[in-house]
Amino acid sequence: MGEVSGRELAAWGNALLDAQAFRDWAPHGLQIEGDRPIRRVVSGVSANAALIEAAMERGADALLVHHGFFWDREPRALVGHRGARVRAMVRAGMALLAWHLPLDxxxxxxxxxxxxxxxxxxxxxxxxxxxxxxxxxxxxxxxxxxxxxxxxxxxxxxxxxxxxxxxxxxxxxxxxxxxxxxxxxxxxxxxxxxxxxxxxxxxxxxxxxxxxxxxxxxxxHATERGGVRALGERMAVEFGLEVEFVDVPNPV
CATH class of the missing domain: 3.40.1390.30 (NIF3 (NGG1p interacting factor 3)-like)
Structure with missing residues (x-):
């Protein structure tokens, strides 16, 4: 199994998706830096509590999503569910990687x-x-x-x-x-x-x-499963990582 840093993964993804060309509502690439090299990744559509918990249960070093954190149109204060999500990621030492419009x-x-x-x-x-x-x-x-x-x-x-x-x-x-x-x-x-x-x-x-x-x-949700799954599969091949897509069902 290979290993890579969150910063290396972010640089690779930003280049692959030409992320710098897009003006988006959230940061591209590495949104939270983890505390260890990345060997195992869980991918999914949105970084909500259910997906974070699933990643922790699987021993993931990083979470790869389409909808991450720190949206321009949302409050910046880390309280309520926003604070709880960030605390869970930091306590687990997991990196968070996210690409939105570039992955559309x-x-x-x-x-x-x-x-x-x-x-x-x-x-x-x-x-x-x-x-x-x-x-x-x-x-x-x-x-x-x-x-x-x-x-x-x-x-x-x-x-x-x-x-x-x-x-x-x-x-x-x-x-x-x-x-x-x-x-x-x-x-x-x-x-x-x-x-x-x-x-x-x-x-x-x-x-x-x-x-x-x-x-x-x-x-x-259904129309945006494909991109993050495909990006995770490409990441697995490129870096020799273990990548698993986890779907948290959402009818909306």
Missing amino acids: AHGELGNNVLLLRDAGAEPVRPFGDASPPIAWLGEMAPTPVGEVLGRLEGALGQAPVAFVHGPDEVRRVAVCSGGGAGFLEAALAEGADLFVSGEPSEQSQGVAREEGITFAAFGH
Whole structure:
């Protein structure tokens, strides 16, 4: 089994994901430095108490997540559940590594490209007004919309909130994982027949109906499992680490 420092892992991940190109709401890479070399890693979507406890039970030296700590839009005081999570990590001596938008956008390991592949589409290019763009566009041979939604339901393990108002057959798919409902109109501008995200917004149904596109939301959590799992698998190969993905179920 190999071993590596948290700083080395962070530098590797930042370079791989081109993290410096993204203006995000939380720090990229190493958010908490552990007290020992890293040999065993647990990966998961969000650094909540259940995932931290699972990592401790498995003797992990580091926790790798998509949603970490220290968000700009949250209070900075480490009280309540925020304080408890940080204390648990520090007491366990575990490192915390997190990548958010860079792991949505990546052209191989990213959540959005992996969703396109789950749908049976070939990724074409990123799109949208984010800089750099994080949503992705894909294309496929004409396929019944129900079949495409079924593929995604099978891959993600849950049925979508779906507003089926697009063509009967899908040729162009747009995706933005997690809370990406705001990219619906950008998907329309790209000529998408189907837009896939994690969560709908209140206006999603009306826009989909009036513009003639199918909108499908499969859950914020479910649409963002793929990237962190894939990054952990790449990390295991690159450094000879033991990496285990742990899913803490979340229907949202």
